Amino acid sequence: MNLPRTDLVRYLVRHPSVAPTVLRAGWRLRRCAWWRFPPFLPIATREYWEFRVVTATGDLRETPRADEIVQAARWSMGQPVGR
Numbered sequence: 163m164n165l166p167r168t169d170l171v172r173y174l175v176r177h178p179s180v181a182p183t184v185l186r187a188g189w190r191l192r193r194c195a196w197w198r199f200p201p202f203l204p205i206a207t208r209e210y211w212e213f214r215v216v217t218a219t220g221d222l223r224e225t226p227r228a229d230e231i232v233q234a235a236r237w238s239m240g241q242p243v244g245r
Contacts, residue, residue, distance in 0.1 A: 173228035180232050187235035190243065 174181045191214070192204040206214070216222050218234065226234075 169228040170231055173232065177232075180235070183239055184232060184235045187238045190238060 170184070174184065188206075189204060191206040191210065193199065193207050193210075196202070196204045212222055215224065215226060218226060218230070
């Protein structure tokens with residue numbers, strides 16, 4: 163499974179108004195106590211990302227398109243935070 167970095171970056175360059183939403187949604191996915199684990203970045207664990215891809219697409223080999231990621235980010239901003 164490949165993370166859709168380049169497609170998402172291209173999408174955000176073309177649609178900069180959705181960047182804050184995507185960043186906020188990404189912040190919600192971060193690992194708890196992320197500063198204690200390498201690479202010391204506030205990102206989701208691979209296992210959690212794979213789980214989210216499977217629940218969204220039904221197949222781990224499927225790579226979500228940039229517009230699907232943006233749609234999911236918009237949806238997640240409407241959900242209560244459960245941390």
